[in-house]
Amino acid sequence: MDEVVKQMSSGNSEAFCDVVKLYEKKIYSYLYRLCGSREDALDLAQDTFLKAYSNLHRFRTGMDFKPWIYRIAHNNYVNHIKLKKVLVDIDTEDFTDNITPLDIVLGKDRKTAIEGIVNNLPYKFRAVFLLRIIDDLSFREIGSILKISESNARMRYLRVRKKIGELLEGGDLL
């Protein structure tokens, strides 16, 4: 990966295309889970990679590519909701009431239930949770992307992760 990033940052287009292949599923999933629309997620993911490519001069060898690309993706999403004037609970600081047990009860399987919980999370909880669960970003990196403190990022993740465990306690895995 380091070599690919090195080649890529020196302007090697093919190396960058390899990086796109490495990250496309994670970045697309992140954006899709944030915005809930396949069409918007596709546009945002395309734009994320193109912006990353256009800004490669800002990326220096030794920097960690992972948080950098997620930061671009996330900023893209934020611009998207501002431009489309999508109503997002951007300032919501809690989520307890947003998870409706009915959604869980009615979920026919555990997968649906998990998706239901994640979809119903307020934006800031959802973003923290996705960044950690999808690509194991450190809480410091997540905090930096979302402009919240490291401890706040950890607290948010823990609350969601535990909530999923609790709500689905009866299952075999969680």
Place this chain on the structure above:
Amino acid sequence: MSCEFIERYLDKLYAGDMNRTDRKELNRHCDSCEECRHRSEKILNGSSYIKDVILDVNVPPSLSYSVSNSIMERGQKNRRAMNIKRYLAAAAVLLVVISSSIYYFTRNMGQNGLTSQGNNLSGPGIAVPDKDQMPAELSNVLKSYIKEKYGTTTKNGQVFVSLDVFGTDEKDGAVKVYLWALIQEYAWVQGLIEEGGSSIPMVIELEKSGNEYTPKSVEIPRDGTYYPEDVKKLFPGSYREKVSARQGNVFDLEQQNKQQAMEYFKSNTTPQNGASIQKTIADFLDIYGWHSNGAEYTQNIKIPLTFVDKPGEIPAGLYFAYNNVLSKSIGYDMERYKGMDVKAHIINLKEEFGEGPNKNVRAIVIEVAGSIGGAWLDRGRSGYLASLDKKYFGDITGKSWGQWLIDEGLVDYSQKGFEGKMNKLTPEEVIQKYYDTIAKKDFKSAFSMLAKSNQMGYLYINMPDDKLYNDDSQSYYGGLENITSVKVSGIKEYNLEITEIPDKTFNRLIFARKQYQVDTDMTFKQEIVRSNGSNPWFIGMVKESSNAPWLIEGIGTGP
């Protein structure tokens, strides 16, 4: 749970940030404690399972393909044109010196109250207002200059420029303006069409002479591999961030250009034969055999940016999607006017048409920049109707309403949002959920559980004569707000022989339909029609297509 050893590690286990020492200690304990081992494995496996679920998304193959293509192309060509068609090339730069006697702006911005609201730039520089408060003089000077420099057109086109001014810098009497420009050519060919454009960061130098400033030169980054280095050279650090943020992100500027183009063509497009728009519309309707009965209204309205349905919202997008089918069938596609302010002419007609007791007809004609941009018929408060040449929705699309919505991508029953969940529910569960959401005062969710054709019908309920549709949300949720509490005490299927009434307007081919008797206990703010206590309802449920969820077709007090 008897062993509490694991409790001290729970947060770290869930957070996935145990260090080596913690892990060693926990492992040592788990070697002899089955209970803690099982619990820690459950948490770790759970996180892994959740990750699998979250990543269980089909990535469109077009993603890496389009990105790779674009990157390879950009490696060789111009980086500047982002999402805009690259019709206007930078090669068309004309070394035209703009007449200093024509374009100028003065520094008396303070008199307009603008200086005090300007950005405070570090270092020397004039206070420049932010882009939303930019004086027209300055904006026009810059736009005209850019247009002269970079604007080339095809035979029918006009160039329009929108700017995002990042800031300015003044040194030795010269002012540099740092900005992003979106330059687009529009033409009017039976409506507004975009011919192409460029999206470019640039630095314009203005020469100061007395109180006047005149554009002197412009610098833009070179293409390809020079681009990053040139941006770095041309733009101070704080503006480089803004340049980056603008790449591929000019939607707002596009809208501004489109609006400018509309205004331009509005004032430069003469209605046919020099007649007034009313005469043009009358002649147009006459072609199809329709004539006004004298009751005419106009309404300024914005065509929605997207026609895609937004669950819980007033279905204005679907309204335009439906009527655009009718309009397109006579050659007027309104897709191109999405997001634009237009004028709707509502004309009650002498002639009658349609089925059922009410045969009154209205012609709706959309006026765009002095020309006809769309047209269809409706039945006033009785609802939807047909195209001007009397074709129904089903005649034109050859599809049922429900299937057409899916095929056109206007609803997404497969997405994991609200309707994705609905798709997994039985009719009884939908009914239960409907009343649960009302009990929680979540009226938008309740509204989204109505069948799409049912939702569409609400647009015409209590509609004023001078409106295209009723956009007062009280008409949608007002009745529900009177409910203070509701609890479902019983849901049972009610076998009813349903006689399908052919519905030409929506061409509904119901995939499945069921009727339920629902017993509820309700209380109201005001007992208007219903009383507090037991309230039975009869609820019709439909699947409007094989892929659609069960949704509420109608709620009544009798079968």
